[in-house]
Amino acid sequence: MTQETISIVLPVFNEHEILPTTIQTLENFVAAQSQNYELIFVDDGSSDYSATIIEHARQHYANIKLVQFARNFGHQIAITAGIRYASGDAIVVMDADLQDPPEVINAMIAQWHQGYQVVYGKRVQRDGETWFKKTSAHLFYRLLARLTDVAIPTDTGDFRLIDRQVAEVLKRINEDDPYVRGLISWVGFRQTAVSYERHERLAGESKYPLRKMIKLALDGITSFSEVPLKLATWFGGGLLGGGLLIGLINLLTGNLGGTGLIAFLLVSLSGLILLTIGVLGAYLGRIFTASRQRPLYIVAKTEGFRQSNSHTLTWEQRQMTN
Known part of the structure; x- marks a missing residue:
């Protein structure tokens, strides 16, 4: 042998x-x-x-x-x-x-x-x-x-x-x-x-x-999971639903003002948008790298x-x- x-x-x-x-x-x-x-x-x-x-x-x-x-x-x-x-x-x-x-x-x-x-x-x-x-x-x-x-x-x-x-x-x-x-x-x-x-x-x-270590972890997640993309959608839907609920409650109680509430919603929405863009960017970055065919x-x-x-x-x- x-x-x-x-x-x-x-x-x-x-x-x-x-x-x-x-x-x-x-x-x-x-x-x-x-x-x-x-x-x-x-x-x-x-x-x-x-x-x-x-x-x-x-x-x-x-x-x-x-x-x-x-x-x-x-x-x-x-x-x-x-x-x-x-x-x-x-x-x-x-x-x-x-x-x-x-x-x-x-x-x-x-x-x-x-x-x-x-x-x-x-x-x-x-x-x-x-x-x-x-x-x-x-x-x-x-x-x-x-x-x-x-x-x-x-x-x-x-x-x-x-x-x-x-x-x-x-x-x-x-x-x-x-x-x-x-x-x-x-x-x-x-x-x-x-x-x-x-x-x-x-x-x-x-x-x-x-x-x-962080790069390796991100490569592992983005290579084998689409869950972060789904999480961005879920977070967006949850925030939208929460915003509509708060707006409905304020409408029913007649409390439509409040700069604190407005600031909270703006900051939360901005953070979610940036987070979602970051998640999408990680996946798009992999597509862009692959498209160069180096x-x-x-x-x-x-x-x-x-x-x-x-x-x-x-x-x-x-x-x-x-």
């Missing part, structure tokens, strides 16, 4: 402090496994010398491959590119900061061998994270579950294993601002969870500040891929000819 190949996709953005440890840890891990492994680092336009560290590591480890973006395109797009370039029978997505323990990959592979085509890591503990981040993540996942019909698992990140068949389906999706973990849930197939404890970062700082990312260079590998180096070239 042909030996299995497992691809590990690692998006990288300014991780020079932890990369040497990450590379050594992963190489020690894969050296003890029976499968073949390729490590695909997707450098998302790092401004430090992350790409240099990866290039240097390639001189010592033949299984390391590099996809370097021309600029920063974002974490989710880096994951998307890594999946497209991966050639393994199964693909594992994990961050390069070692918060997701490589040992969990064995448990994922065991579930894959049982016939599951998606095996996602479910966090039972998150070390080294602030109360605010844990609480906001907890609330977001449950809000998203309420807003969408797609069963997106709670308390999970992008750390997961996907089968080759799932990867081929994802490669046909060219969605702008992709919410990868949501898309993986949306495509279906047999899915299961592996529980694990997420570690604290060994070095460096999180590359997901509040601004990026590529999701620009690759400056790749290293370690063979031209003959139809899943890797020639992916963008094949898309241009379709």
